[in-house]
Amino acid sequence: DIQMTQSPSTLSASVGDRVTITCRASQSISSWLAWYQQKPGKAPKLLIYKASTLQSGVPSRFSGSGSGTEFTLTVSSLQPDDFATYYCQQYNSYWTFGQGTKVEIK
């Protein structure tokens, strides 16, 4: 089965910062990768699918890139609403999530 590893596990940042989260797959998954945002007590929200396609309604400050085994989620200018936990998910073979990256206030 395909393992997904995110880094860092926790990220401290300030409003306005550019933030990048990395997700690595244990084998090539082409571009079959999604990113989700989850806030405490809430269901995850889809941000990006197929590695770089922005889900409808998601602010353009979110972007995704990568293919194969290495992927990144970038927030160009962090907003107060963006402090949350982010998960990557591969769907090349079944569906597997990364362990999550918590973005906290610096």
Add this chain to the structure above:
Amino acid sequence: QLHLQESGPGLVKPSETLSLTCTVSGGSISSTNHYWGWIRQPPGKGLEWIGSIYYGGNTYYNPSLESRVTMSVDTSKNQFSLRLSSVTAADTAVYYCGRQFLLRGKIDAFDIWGQGTMVTVSS
């Protein structure tokens, strides 16, 4: 606006079967463009995909749970269900149902989620 709502017991005894239902409103579960799935999240931990089902009954299960999982669809009620047998404390989690879209034949990400329901396994 499509809405998903999980329902079922919040407490299940060890060795028994966990049963949950997801009711779809604002749209049809018989959509040819979507799959429907279950995901869980133990307290303070990450997300785990459990399984996915098409309205016609085709299923995919997480290999690590496959021996204990059964999913079904009831198109007349616009619902799909999860049964997880022989539960232990490790199955304690928030259980989410979600919708997956089909993109050029590929079962894609979960674009709509239910609010989640907490299930505790305890005697």
